Amino acid sequence: MKAADYVEIIVFFFLLISLSPLLGNLMAGIFMDGKHFLKPVLGWLERLVYKVAGVDEKREMDWKTYAKSLLALNIAGIIMLMLLQMLQAHLPLNPERLPGVSWHLAFNTAVSFVTNTNWQAYGGENTLSYLVQMLGITVQNFVSAATGISVALAMFRGLTRRQEKTIGNFWADMTRSVVYVLLPLSIIFSIVLVSEGSVQTFSHYARATTLEGHEQVIALGPAASQIAIKQLGTNGGGFFNANSAHPFENPTPFTNFLELLAIVLISSGLVFTYGHFINSRRQAWAIYISMLILLFAGLAISLHSELGPNHALNAMTNMEGKEMRLGPVNSVIWSVMTTATSSGSVNSMHDSLSPLAGLVAMFNMMLGEIIFGGVGSGLYGMIIFVLLTVFIAGLMVGRTPEYLGKKVEAFEVRMAIIAVLAPSIVIKVFSAIACSTAAGLSGLNNAGPHGLSEILYAFSSAAGNNGSAFAGLNANTVFYNLMTGFGMLTGRFGIIVPVLAIAGSMAGKKITPVSPGTFRTDNWIFIALLLGIILIVGGLTFFPPLALGPVVEHYLMNLGVTF
Amino acid sequence: MMLLTGLIYPFLVTGISRVVFPFRSEGSLLTADGNIIGSELIGQKFDSARYFWPRPSATDYSAVPSGASNLGPASRKLKELAAQRRREFCVKNGLDTSTVVPSEMLFTSGSGLDPHISPESAYLQAGRVADSRKFTAHQKEELLNCIKRLTEPTGLPVLGEKRVNVLLLNIETDKIKQKNPGP
Numbered sequence: 223m224k225a226a227d228y229v230e231i232i233v234f235f236f237l238l239i240s241l242s243p244l245l246g247n248l249m250a251g252i253f254m255d256g257k258h259f260l261k262p263v264l265g266w267l268e269r270l271v272y273k274v275a276g277v278d279e280k281r282e283m284d285w286k287t288y289a290k291s292l293l294a295l296n297i298a299g300i301i302m303l304m305l306l307q308m309l310q311a312h313l314p315l316n317p318e319r320l321p322g323v324s325w326h327l328a329f330n331t332a333v334s335f336v337t338n339t340n341w342q343a344y345g346g347e348n349t350l351s352y353l354v355q356m357l358g359i360t361v362q363n364f365v366s367a368a369t370g371i372s373v374a375l376a377m378f379r380g381l382t383r384r385q386e387k388t389i390g391n392f393w394a395d396m397t398r399s400v401v402y403v404l405l406p407l408s409i410i411f412s413i414v415l416v417s418e419g420s421v422q423t424f425s426h427y428a429r430a431t432t433l434e435g436h437e438q439v440i441a442l443g444p445a446a447s448q449i450a451i452k453q454l455g456t457n458g459g460g461f462f463n464a465n466s467a468h469p470f471e472n473p474t475p476f477t478n479f480l481e482l483l484a485i486v487l488i489s490s491g492l493v494f495t496y497g498h499f500i501n502s503r504r505q506a507w508a509i510y511i512s513m514l515i516l517l518f519a520g521l522a523i524s525l526h527s528e529l530g531p532n533h534a535l536n537a538m539t540n541m542e543g544k545e546m547r548l549g550p551v552n553s554v555i556w557s558v559m560t561t562a563t564s565s566g567s568v569n570s571m572h573d574s575l576s577p578l579a580g581l582v583a584m585f586n587m588m589l590g591e592i593i594f595g596g597v598g599s600g601l602y603g604m605i606i607f608v609l610l611t612v613f614i615a616g617l618m619v620g621r622t623p624e625y626l627g628k629k630v631e632a633f634e635v636r637m638a639i640i641a642v643l644a645p646s647i648v649i650k651v652f653s654a655i656a657c658s659t660a661a662g663l664s665g666l667n668n669a670g671p672h673g674l675s676e677i678l679y680a681f682s683s684a685a686g687n688n689g690s691a692f693a694g695l696n697a698n699t700v701f702y703n704l705m706t707g708f709g710m711l712t713g714r715f716g717i718i719v720p721v722l723a724i725a726g727s728m729a730g731k732k733i734t735p736v737s738p739g740t741f742r743t744d745n746w747i748f749i750a751l752l753l754g755i756i757l758i759v760g761g762l763t764f765f766p767p768l769a770l771g772p773v774v775e776h777y778l779m780n781l782g783v784t785f
Numbered sequence: 786m787m788l789l790t791g792l793i794y795p796f797l798v799t800g801i802s803r804v805v806f807p808f809r810s811e812g813s814l815l816t817a818d819g820n821i822i823g824s825e826l827i828g829q830k831f832d833s834a835r836y837f838w839p840r841p842s843a844t845d846y847s848a849v850p851s852g853a854s855n856l857g858p859a860s861r862k863l864k865e866l867a868a869q870r871r872r873e874f875c876v877k878n879g880l881d882t883s884t885v886v887p888s889e890m891l892f893t894s895g896s897g898l899d900p901h902i903s904p905e906s907a908y909l910q911a912g913r914v915a916d917s918r919k920f921t922a923h924q925k926e927e928l929l930n931c932i933k934r935l936t937e938p939t940g941l942p943v944l945g946e947k948r949v950n951v952l953l954l955n956i957e958t959d960k961i962k963q964k965n966p967g968p
Contacts (some may be wrong), residue, residue, distance in 0.1 A: 229946060271786060316837040345850035345941065357791040364790040400790065408800060416802040419826050422810045423799065428809075429786045430821040432829050433955055434836065440824050442812050447798040451790075464851035469893030470812065475938070475945025498967070534859040535867055542863060542892035543853045546840065546901035547937075549946035570895045573855035580858075672857035694855030773857055784861035 223529060227347030227551040230479070234555075236727060238483060238490060246494025246506075252402045253375055253395070254498065260402045262567035268401045275393065282388035287724025288376055289719055291392040292369060296336050296715075299362055303332035306358040307350065317352035317426045320634060323349060330703035335359055337714035338366035338596055340459030340566055340689035341706055342454070343698040347462050352424060360443035360448045367488075368399035370598030373718050377602045378499040380725025381626050382735050383545060383687035389725045397456035397739045403488065404455060420446035435442060439569035445470055450599060455482035456564030456596040458689045466556070466569040467545050467653075478548055482556060484567045489594040492524030492601050500626055511605060512749050516593045516756070520582040521558045526775075527578035528554045534779040542569030557690075561586035566689025573667070573676065573692040577779060580770035584679055588647060589760040590717075602721045606638045608743065609724070610779030611755045612735060615741055625743060627733035634727060644716030645655060645685035646763050653767065654679045661701035667694025670785030671778070675771040684709035684713070815952070821826035823952055828900040829957060832879075834917040837902070839908050839951040840889050841870055844897035851896045878913045897955040907932045914958060924961055931957045 251258030272279050283291065308314055323331070326468060327343055335339040335358070344350060344549040350359070373393035379389045387479055391774055416422050421442045429442040445461040449471050453747030462468040474477050493513070498508025532540045544553045553570035560567055561583040572583055587592060592604040613635050618624025623630040656677045666673045679692040684706040691697065697706065742748060802810035806954075823829045828839045830846040839846070843854040844861040856863040870891045875882045887906045911932065915925040935949050935957065 225946075261913055263865055267789075275786070341963040345852070354796045360795060361786070361791040365786070394818070395795040400786065404792065405790070410796070413801055413805070414797075416806050416810050419809050419813055421812045422795075422802040423812070423942070425811060428814055428821055430823045430825070430829070432823055434831055434833055436830050436846075438823060438827075438829050438846065439849050440812060440814070440827055441851075442797055444795045446802065446810075447795040448796075462851050464853065464894075464898070467853070468851050469824075469896060469898055471827070473826050476809035479944055513941070532858060533862050536889055537867060538815065539888040540858060540892065541894075542856060542858075543893075544896045545894050545896060545899050546889050546903065546948050547899075547945055552945070568895070571853040571855050571859060574853070574863075574892075576858045618935065637819045667855055668860055670859070672859065674859075675898070692855070694857070712894040748941070775857075779859040784859050784864050 223525070223551055227690035228438070230551075231555065234479065234482065236769060238486060240488040241487065243494045245491030246497065248473065248493055249403060249495040250498035252398055253495065255727065258402070260406065263553070264406070268397055271397045271401065272393075275312060275372070277393040277396035277397075279391055279397070281391055283391055284387045285380075285389055285722045285729075286378070288389055288392045289722045290720065292372070293715070295365070295396075295453075296369065298364055299336045300332045303358045303362060304328045307331060310351045312335045313351070313353050315356075315424065315600050317354035317424070318351070320349065320351050321513055324539055326700045326703040328699055330707045333707045333710050334689065335362035335457070335459060336366055337687050337710045338370060338455070338457060338564060338599065339684060339687040339710045339714070340457045341684060341691065341697070341710065342463070342465070342562070342689065343461055343703055343706070345463035346442070346460055352443050355448055356444060358621060359459060360451060363448070363451040363455050363457040363459070364400050364404055365396070366595045367374045367404055367451070369456065370596050371399040371403070371492070372497075372598065374602045375720055376600035377605060378496055379607075380728040383729040385668050385731065386729050387726075389722070389729050404451060406449070407454050409449040411454065411480070413445040414480065414556070415446040415449060415477055417476045419470070420449060420477070421470045422446040435552045441567055442470075447565045449481075450484070452567060453565065454488060456485060456489060456563045456565040458560065458564075460664050466567050467540060467543075467571070472569055475547055475552065478552055478556070482559055485559050485563050485567070486594050487564055489596045489600045492525075496601060502744065508744045508749055512752050513593045513604070515749075515753060516589075520562065520586055520593075521555065523556045524558050524579040524582045525551070527576045530576075532576065532779065533782045534784050540574065540576065545569065558586065559562050560690055561596070561688055562591065562593035564591040564681060564687050564689075568690050572679070572690055573694045575773040577675075577776035580675060580679070581768060583674070583690070583775075584682050584772070585760065585764065585768065587650060587682040587757060588646075588764045590642070591686050591688060592756070599687065599717070603641075603717065605757050606641050606721065607759075608752060609634060609638050610642070610759075611752045612741065612743065614755060615751060621739075624734065624740065627735065628728055628731045629729055634724050637724045641717045641720040642759060645713040648685035649678070649681045649764075650767070652705055652709055653678050656705065661699065665696040665699060665702055667696070668785065671771050671775040672785060674767070677772055678767050680706060681709055685713035687713050724727060725767050815956070825950065825952065826900055828894075828898045829952060831951065834913060836916060836955045836958065837907055837951050840899050840902060841891075841893050842897040842899075843893040846898065851898055853895050853897060856895050863892075878910055879908060879916075884909070896926050900950050900952060902951055904932060904936045904947055907949045907954065920961070927961050928958060931961070
């Protein structure tokens with residue numbers, strides 16, 4: 223690494239760690255008491271949305287009503303997006319006259335965007351019309367991100383309310399997330415992207431004749447507005463097939479830096495919003511530091527592995543799948559950040575990463591994307607692990623576990639286990655099915671252990687709602703479209719429903735005051751315990767397949783073996 | 786909500802972009818005599834000896850769709866491709882086969898549309914470009930200056946790798962010829 227690379231990493235984390243508490247404060251104002259500086263500017267828009275939709279934002283919901291509203295909105299979203307894709311040939315704003323999308327690809331893509339996964343079985347510029355990109359994809363980018371934030375807010379309320387039945391109003395949480403957080407940030411960010419070279423136009427694709435007389439068709443479109451929310455909302459589905467490796471999505475190293483920051487900014491800020499809700503900065507920092515430790519560990523392993531020479535290919539630097547303007551270091555940082563969060567956007571092709579860098583990306587997703595994670599979803603995933611840690615610590619000393627003064631009992635633990643197991647089962651069972659059927663194996667692009675990695679990565683990405691891919695796998699088949707589609711649904715709602723159930727049940731409990739016997743959840747001992755639990759759960763579940771995939775490949779590659 | 790985020794938002798951003806950044810928002814298209822010759826940001830194919838060559842591309846610089854090879858880090862196919870590209874690069878540029886060829890000329894990019902190469906790769910190609918255009922010593926020096934002038938980053942040294950935009954470099958190369966018509 224050059225000195226400049228170290229400077230970039232330091233500046234990046236300095237900015238992130240100083241901006242997060244500021245954004246966290248702002249979001250606390252937006253979601254707690256409604257007092258914040260954006261209210262006078264955009265309050266009218268919030269009220270207008272309520273009026274048009276006929277929502278009474280003051281009506282509180284219990285967890286079941288909250289969950290039902292959420293599921294209704296998301297199911298409607300899936301149907302809407304499927305129809306838009308299948309009928310795009312008959313709808314306006316389709317200058318390239320792209321035909322309707324096949325039903326299984328439409329199902330996969332619809333589920334993918336509604337669940338905040340944004341897995342790309344499609345190739346943006348040759349599959350989807352401008353209208354679908356805007357009215358379908360962009361809308362779901364906002365909605366799925368706001369859904370994540372809403373569920374996290376419901377969880378915060380559940381953990382802090384005393385003997386109440388309700389956990390907030392879903393429609394109000396959604397509206398405020400979009401109007402005050404996602405939309406203003408996206409507008410500013412998309413215009414910065416355009417200034418650097420991202421396209422934003424409704425024109426036809428450009429037809430160029432090169433200096434040598436070759437013909438080249440250049441895909442255009444309203445890309446910048448979609449890319450901004452794709453990064454901020456940890457969505458990750460690209461406007462173009464090559465995602466953020468495409469020069470129109472990520473034209474310069476400067477946009478790369480900003481897009482990296484955008485991936486993690488809101489998730490990172492929400493940790494501090496949580497701190498406001500539970501009225502303890504220390505608790506927030508304990509969670510934040512745990513996340514940072516996991517992130518840095520992954521980053522160090524990835525950088526070390528990727529920047530070394532590749533003995534199998536006989537090359538000093540493996541530039542396969544990487545862009546010249548970004549270079550290997552930026553590619554590696556991105557691969558770690560995009561899998562630590564649930565973004566899944568890529569600026570280099572993960573399929574061509576060195577085995578251990580690929581392993582880190584996979585392991586990040588297998589843990590459930592709790593290192594900052596998806597907006598909202600990362601934090602509620604992390605709180606699930608916090609509850610498990612408290613529970614296990616309670617078992618060890620033989621007293622009733624408590625978190626934030628609330629007893630953690632059988633129901634909560636059961637729900638937490640469901641939330642942890644649902645995605646893990648998808649990853650392992652679905653991968654096993656794909657490995658043992660012809661339909662699963664026919665999609666492979668690489669042989670040897672890397673083939674297993676491609677399948678494992680696909681289902682980790684689907685179940686973790688990440689969306690990045692070892693893209694050599696041809697995933698646009700009926701088999702993979704359906705399997706990953708159901709994997710995404712399980713990975714999303716198999717966590718959201720238990721989380722809301724925990725929130726509802728916790729909200730009804732008393733808060734016992736802190737005593738000297740209380741198990742502290744804001745010190746280094748707790749951080750160590752939490753990290754231990756995360757690594758044991760993640761490690762024990764996934765060590766065997768990882769050993770057969772990337773680990774074997776790593777050792778063989780160092781011996782110069784190719785496949 | 787759909788109207789707000791699906792129509793008003795993209796139209797608003799498009800409107801602002803068109804007014805403030807008309808060139809960038811339309812794809813940074815470069816024209817010569819009214820014809821589009823390409824986009825500054827999108828790499829394109831050059832294979833004649835008179836021009837600098839870009840990186841190999843998994844899609845052969847077709848921009849619809851963009852894409853990569855997705856070959857793994859221990860792929861035999863990738864190893865063979867890299868060895869073959871190394872050989873070809875040396876032979877076609879009249880270089881000794883022991884020359885260290887920069888990695889980006891051996892491996893394809895993520896988008897298949899990477900517009901840049903490293904300055905080292907450009908300098909390695911300069912001799913071949915100059916010879917095929919029968920450049921004089923003076924013109925050749927001008928060519929090398931072009932590479933130097935077009936090497937980015939010029940501003941913030943912290944971000945990004947050193948690189949040269951192939952299309953811009955080839956446009957400049959053509960200008961040298963026009964200014965000093967050869968014998």
